[in-house]
Amino acid sequence: MPNVIETSSVFKAYGEQIVSNNISLGVAEGTIYGLLGPNGAGKTTLIRMLATITQPDRGEIRFMGELLREKHSQKMGYMPEERGLYKKMTVADQLLFFAELRGFSKKDARTSVKKWLQRLDMMEWAKKKIEEISKGMAQKVQFVSCVLHNPQLLILDEPFSGFDPVNADLIKDLILEQRNQGHSIIFSTHRMDNVESLCDQLSIIHNGEKVLDGTISEIRRRHFKGVFELGYHNPVFFPPRLIQTSQMRETNDGKYTYTIQTDSAFTPQDLLQEGMKAGELIHFSELIPSIHDIFVETVAGSKLESEKLGSIHPSKLLAS
Amino acid sequence: MTFLGPILMVGFYASAIYIATKGSDDKRIKNVYVSQMIPIINDTLLSNSIGNNPTKTKHIETESGLLNTRLLLAPSNKDSAIEHVKQGTVDGWINIGDCDFSTIDSTNYYTLQTPSMIEMDILNKWVQNRAIQNAYSKLGLRESQIDSLKSKGSIITKELSKDGNISDSSSDLKSGIGFGLAFLVYIFIFIYGSMVMRSAMEEKTNRIVEIIVSSVKPFHLMMGKILGVAAVGLTQFIAWIVLAIALLSGISYFGFGQQKIEPLTTSNMPGTMGNTLSAQQFESMQSTVDAHSLMALLGNLPYFQILAIFLLFFIGGYLLYSSFFAAIGAAVNESSDVQQFMFPISLPLVFGFIIAQSVALKSPHGTLAKIFSMFPLTSPVVMVVRAPFGVPLSEIVLSASILFASFFLMVWVSGRIYRIGILSYGKKPTWKDLWKWIR
Secondary structure, eight states, X not given: OOEEEEEEEEEEEETTEEEEEEEEEEEETTOEEEEEOOTTSSHHHHHHHHTTSSOXXXXXXXXXXXXXXXGGGGGEEEEOSSOOOOTTSBHHHHHHXXXXXXXXXXXXXXXXXXXXXXXXXXXXXXXXXXXXXXXXXXXXXXXXXXXXXXXXXXEEESTTTTOOHHHHHHHHHHHHHHHHXXXXXXXXESOOTTHHHHOSEEEEEETTEEEEXXXXXXXXXXXXXXXXXXXXXXXXXXXXXXXXXXXEEXXXXXXXXXXXXXXXXXXXXXXXXXXXXXXXXXXXXXXXXOHHHHHHHHHHOOOOGGGSGGGOOHHHHHHO | OTTHHHHHHHHHHHHHHHHHHHOOOOOOOEXXXXXXXXXXXXXXXXXXXXXXXXXXXXXXXXXXXXXXXXXXXXXXXXXHHHHHXXXXXXXXXXXXXXXXXXXXXXXXXXXXXXXXXXXXXXXXHHHHHHHHHHHHHHTTXXXXXXXHHSOOOOXXXXXXXXXXXXXXXXXXXXXXXXXXXXXXXXXHHHHHHHHHHHHHHHHHHHTHHHHHHTTSOHHHHHXXXXXXXXXXXXXXXXXXXXXXXXXXXXXXXXXXXXXXXXXXXXXXXXXTSOSSSOHHHHHHHHHHSOHHHHHHHHHHSOHHHHHHHHHHHHHHHHHHHHHHHHHXXXXXXXXXXXXXXXXXXXXXXXXXXXXXXXXXXXXXXXXXXXXXXXXXXXXXXHHHHHGGGOOOHHHHHHHHHXXXXXXXXXXXXXXXXXXXXXXXXXXXXXXXXXXXXXX
């Protein structure tokens, strides 16, 4: 699949502060790309460069293979993190304005606005001013404003912040629908809630640098540290020579679950055999770290939780 | 509002000026003693009743009727006269020291509260008048003879044009019109300029600007704003001019006699604004220009030139100042930060307006007028004041070129501030930051 947008060694600094240090990434056609990173990592800076608002100091950005230029913004939809609309303008006028701003003719703009307002059951609100409608409604208008020109690439800065759960789900569905229509989406977030269910690919940005990227399964697989979970009806013992650490936990349905960090020489096969020898094995699985854990590990420089099982929070392991 | 706005504006200022000139709503009659003097001719006004019995009175006649004053004959005893003033029985005492009244040098006015300039002026004139009448009567002139000596006329200016035409002209009218137009330029640069600023600020605080800037260059966005508001302004002006013409032709169609055309003159008169234009001067303007000759004078004004200069310099001034305003709007994060930048930028305009006042009255062709009608930050106001007096074409061209050249320079500078400012959030920018953005 060709990349819709692609950066290579993009560098940007504000004065002394480097906000984007040689970042290279690519968003393939029809995929959703997540940009993860803590606040102030440089996500917004990168996104603004993608949206042609600012330009990189060095490095290049390509859109559909061409060097990114202003005209390409016609094929992009962009939703900034902090949102706002013209308060005194009506919903319909506002949307028409944005559609025309993105190069739609008056007629096309009208058709598209009508289509979207109908889809979201907002026709009756079309003539209302933004200041007269609810915040959630305004957020929907905002989202519509960046998709109504049918953009090939949707750039969303923290798309879920400020949405209530119902609207967040709605936006999520709309994003997925955009992808299913073959559009690409790149969005930034510092929250993990939706990342795994939404992203095909992601990268983690930290201190202006890309510290990690890949597809979700790739990244999780890469961070697999040989931790397995074994379940029994009764407590068991493992031969200590084969196992580095283990922790037992009794679940409320009367099962005993062991989380075991294996030696690198161990294959899952070996562990399974040992496990079967130890007792009546009813449950066996590998514990692949969640994106959340990986994010925390990468960003905070903290050890992956599974390495210090003593302090592990069960829900985090089970979450995977 | 587009069409109603200007009418409201005119109504607002006209009523303010009306109140200021007609204004002292002090209906109370002031009682003023006048000390005895030897023969005051024609004096039905002062009774012979001496003492504390102020019965027979007469109002001082003033041209404007601004003062509501009753003159009473003062008691002969100086101490009791002063005592009455102290007690508030009378408001003041004009003590004419020279009984002969050959001079008024030794005349004093005793009062508890110092009267206003205008009041003092009127009292002064009255005493002077009396002294002159006194002097005439000493020469043996009769009352009717004295009256005939008073000249009723005033000088009428005849303006010669190069091709030999002679036309009536009025400096008062020209000052009034010039000043009125300068006032419009001054006010509307502020109104439209801050419109541009508010719009830039709204988009910045709403973050809409990020979406727009991803499709449009910041410079284009800024220029669009400036030109868009300019179009609004011009539409308003044109609507206004059409309205004015309609009104004027309506007035001349129905015609009117000798009464003064107050609405027209007042709307152009600076009255309240001008500290150099006192109500007296205002009055004198009005009185010399009565409706009879006013139409003729109005007909003689170089309308086309005035209008052309007005529009040219209004547009130029607006463009120059609004590019400052746009940069401010883009630089600040909230309206409370605006003041810091607004103040130094509005200073030259205010200064120009002050210069315009003295130019309009004193020397529309003087050096001061020439210098400040060239300087781009003041020329929009000062040049417009000079317009009715006739400005050489070469000066207009030079000044307009300077004005528009500085607009192009400023818009470039502002564009750079705008480009960065519009996407910079957080701390309030300093002048140093702005300088960094420009470079």
